[in-house]
Amino acid sequence: MENDVVGELLCVEAELQDVQDQINILLDHQERLYRKQSELKALLEECKTSENEANNNASIAAEDWSGNFEWDSRADDIRFNVFGISSYRANQREIVNAVMSGRDVLVIMAAGGGKSLCYQLPAVLCNGVALVVSPLLSLIQDQVMGLTALGIPAYMLTSTTSKEDEKFIYKALDKGEGEMKILYVTPEKISKSKRFMSKLEKCHNGGRLSLVAIDEAHCCSQWGHDFRPDYKNLGILKVQFPNVPMIALTATATYKVQTDLMEMLHIPKCVKFVSTVNRPNLFYKVLEKSSVAKVVIDEIADFIRQSYPNNESGIVYCFSRKECEQVAKELQERGISADYYHADMDVTAREKVHLRWSKNKLQVIIGTVAFGMGINKPDVRFVIHHSLSKSMETYYQESGRAGRDGLPSECLLYFRPGDVPRQSTMVFYENSGLQNLYDIVRYCQSKRNCRRGAFFQHFGEPLQDCNGMCDNCAYGHEIKEVDTTYHAKVIVSLLRDMQDNEQRATMLQLVDRLKVKMKKLGGSNNSVPDLKKDELEQLIIQLILDRVLKEEFQHTAYATNAYVALGPLWKLALQGKRPVVLEICMGWRSNSSIRKDARHSQASGLEMKLDELRKELSSTHGGIFPHAVLSSQQISILSTQKPTSIAQVEKLIGKVKAEKYGSRIVDLIQQYVKLGQPDGDTSNSSVAEASEQNRANKRPRKNKTLVLIESSEDDEE
Ligand SMILES: Nc1ncnc2c1ncn2[C@@H]1O[C@H](COP(=O)(O)OP(=O)(O)OP(=O)(O)O)[C@@H](O)[C@H]1O
Numbered sequence: 001m002e003n004d005v006v007g008e009l010l011c012v013e014a015e016l017q018d019v020q021d022q023i024n025i026l027l028d029h030q031e032r033l034y035r036k037q038s039e040l041k042a043l044l045e046e047c048k049t050s051e052n053e054a055n056n057n058a059s060i061a062a063e064d065w066s067g068n069f070e071w072d073s074r075a076d077d078i079r080f081n082v083f084g085i086s087s088y089r090a091n092q093r094e095i096v097n098a099v100m101s102g103r104d105v106l107v108i109m110a111a112g113g114g115k116s117l118c119y120q121l122p123a124v125l126c127n128g129v130a131l132v133v134s135p136l137l138s139l140i141q142d143q144v145m146g147l148t149a150l151g152i153p154a155y156m157l158t159s160t161t162s163k164e165d166e167k168f169i170y171k172a173l174d175k176g177e178g179e180m181k182i183l184y185v186t187p188e189k190i191s192k193s194k195r196f197m198s199k200l201e202k203c204h205n206g207g208r209l210s211l212v213a214i215d216e217a218h219c220c221s222q223w224g225h226d227f228r229p230d231y232k233n234l235g236i237l238k239v240q241f242p243n244v245p246m247i248a249l250t251a252t253a254t255y256k257v258q259t260d261l262m263e264m265l266h267i268p269k270c271v272k273f274v275s276t277v278n279r280p281n282l283f284y285k286v287l288e289k290s291s292v293a294k295v296v297i298d299e300i301a302d303f304i305r306q307s308y309p310n311n312e313s314g315i316v317y318c319f320s321r322k323e324c325e326q327v328a329k330e331l332q333e334r335g336i337s338a339d340y341y342h343a344d345m346d347v348t349a350r351e352k353v354h355l356r357w358s359k360n361k362l363q364v365i366i367g368t369v370a371f372g373m374g375i376n377k378p379d380v381r382f383v384i385h386h387s388l389s390k391s392m393e394t395y396y397q398e399s400g401r402a403g404r405d406g407l408p409s410e411c412l413l414y415f416r417p418g419d420v421p422r423q424s425t426m427v428f429y430e431n432s433g434l435q436n437l438y439d440i441v442r443y444c445q446s447k448r449n450c451r452r453g454a455f456f457q458h459f460g461e462p463l464q465d466c467n468g469m470c471d472n473c474a475y476g477h478e479i480k481e482v483d484t485t486y487h488a489k490v491i492v493s494l495l496r497d498m499q500d501n502e503q504r505a506t507m508l509q510l511v512d513r514l515k516v517k518m519k520k521l522g523g524s525n526n527s528v529p530d531l532k533k534d535e536l537e538q539l540i541i542q543l544i545l546d547r548v549l550k551e552e553f554q555h556t557a558y559a560t561n562a563y564v565a566l567g568p569l570w571k572l573a574l575q576g577k578r579p580v581v582l583e584i585c586m587g588w589r590s591n592s593s594i595r596k597d598a599r600h601s602q603a604s605g606l607e608m609k610l611d612e613l614r615k616e617l618s619s620t621h622g623g624i625f626p627h628a629v630l631s632s633q634q635i636s637i638l639s640t641q642k643p644t645s646i647a648q649v650e651k652l653i654g655k656v657k658a659e660k661y662g663s664r665i666v667d668l669i670q671q672y673v674k675l676g677q678p679d680g681d682t683s684n685s686s687v688a689e690a691s692e693q694n695r696a697n698k699r700p701r702k703n704k705t706l707v708l709i710e711s712s713e714d715d716e717e
């Protein structure tokens with residue numbers, strides 16, 4: 001009797017799980033339809049607006065944000081001479097113009113796209129004070145330090161502000177005394193400090209509040225990944241100051257978040273600028289992860305040593321805190337300057353690691369997902385995922401911390417099927433958690449499709465050319481297709497037998513049993529290819545993605561275990577009605593004629609000298625970050641142009657930086673040129689070439705450059 005009840009209970013539970021799976025699929029579908037519905041509604045709205053505008057020529061002209069405006073020449077002057085930025089990136093100019101025209105603006109721009117300039121430039125151009133709301137103290141500190149170094153009067157009102165500064169800030173708000181162009185606050189100031197709000201009110205009443213910027217605006221939305229309750233109260237700003245232009249900025253692309261935050265910030269008529277999610281300078285690559293932990297670490301250490309020998313910054317993301325510490329220790333043992341960062345450390349220790357890394361005193365941070373939003377470092381050259389992320393969206397964000405300065409950078413992901421259950425036990429209870437995980441697993445398993453294409457598809461954007469900037473497009477894999485229909489059938493029948501006997505198996509256990517069973521069945525049968533352990537794991541994952549199998553979860557007192565069970569389509573596999581083909585990777589394609597590599601040319605001798613100089617200047621100029629003294633791009637321009645006077649430096653990096661650092665830069669370049677030409681050769685480029693040649697000789701491996709190079713067998717990763 002008891003057995004019957006247990007049996008029936010199991011059946012009901014299995015059925016419930018099936019129903020849950022179907023609900024999840026439907027919820028996903030619903031989400032997609034909602035998104036489409038909102039898009040279509042917005043389109044309709046746009047059609048109506050443009051119809052209205054067609055009857056009103058004046059407003060059409062006003063919406064042309066790339067046209068000419070009265071502030072054009074002043075904007076160009078400040079952009080170049082103060083910010084040291086030689087040309088606008090996509091949408092920046094238009095956004096500045098819309099804000100300057102007094103409109104509310106919503107900016108969706110990928111990480112590193114250059115959102116800060118979109119409110120900082122108008123802030124400097126306008127009279128009065130710009131208020132910027134930003135979620136993290138570290139981000140605020142970075143920005144204020146950077147702006148101060150450029151000579152822009154920027155302040156912050158946070159828990160760390162001294163009494164003296166606070167007094168100055170309140171006076172500036174209250175009476176317009178002292179010079180203050182930009183004021184950064186955390187959202188708590190708006191929602192909790194009545195004193196601050198009343199001073200802001202006075203600033204506004206005196207006509208001195210120029211604009212309000214909400215950075216990382218996705219924090220408003222519960223659908224965003226970093227929801228901050230205090231961001232919900234920011235709607236008050238538009239209510240109190242309806243005529244002050246508001247600019248909300250985020251890198252989060254989902255439509256739901258966009259509409260949500262427009263509503264919450266009360267900016268329904270804002271001008272929206274949506275830039276592509278594409279990060280053309282990032283090279284995406286997935287690597288097979290060995291089941292031997294040390295092998296993976298060796299590979300990572302070799303990669304860093306050989307590809308980034310000049311202390312270029314990187315991040316390694318790990319699954320758990322323990323893993324972070326372990327990986328950091330092992331990389332240190334292999335001579336890499338690395339340290340870990342996770343949520344279990346106290347705040348001071350965490351900040352210390354972050355600061356050492358930001359100042360280029362530490363090369364690699366090994367972090368969990370906790371190492372996230374506060375990262376403002378523009379010159380991160382590589383992001384390595386030691387294990388897969390939980391969704392395409394998280395992977396996009398985490399890998400996107402590479403190359404925010406627009407220079408070539410690499411995103412590597414180490415994948416092995418065995419890591420899937422580790423993630424699935426963490427996400428299965430989240431809405432669409434498993435679906436999201438399986439999307440990134442598909443990305444990892446894919447050996448043919450463009451990695452970039454997967455992002456476009458995920459974010460619902462039309463495809464763009466990858467330009468050879470992912471492993472599949474650049475060199476492709478040598479793939480062997482193996483018919484595994486029979487194996488799939490055996491897996492299903494094995495699981496059915498186990499289920500009948502009330503047994504369960506994790507993926508590892510299933511593989512072990514399968515090996516034994518295949519041996520028994522196969523024996524002398526040559527037509528059934530023998531699969532290795534990791535290939536069987538790969539097949540099981542593929543069957544889970546195809547819904548022939550599914551994962552089931554059980555809590556114990558200590559953990560949640562993932563088991564492999566029969567999925568909704570198991571019968572098809574048992575009947576062998578659908579061929580199951582496994583793609584096995586045999587290595588990179590050796591005959592591909594074109595190969596592109598993400599790495600930019602190794603730094604020349606002069607670039608390295610300029611890098612040392614910016615480090616020195618950063619500490620003598622109030623401890624600002626080296627990248628705030630000179631960006632990597634500026635170093636590269638200076639080292640190719642080799643200016644010989646401050647006036648020439650000014651033409652390359654703008655007035656403010658030239659005045660501050662010009663004489664040191666000129667001295668260094670002159671010294672370098674002199675020392676580099678003992679034989680009296682006056683050609684500057686030959687010095688750099690000679691020095692480059694020297695360095696190349698010392699390098700343990702081939703020199704990788706951002707050019708198309710012919711493929712050869714020994715040029716593999
Ligand atoms: N037009 C430009 N030309 C060259 N560099 C630029 C330009 N605009 C911005 N940058 C640089 O790009 C880097 C990233 O800019 P910024 O911090 O504004 O990015 P973001 O869009 O706010 O990214 P995130 O979403 O990660 O905060 C900075 O180092 C900035 O100086």
Ligand SMILES: [Mg+2]
Nearest residue numbers: 115116215216
């Ligand atoms: Mg930003």
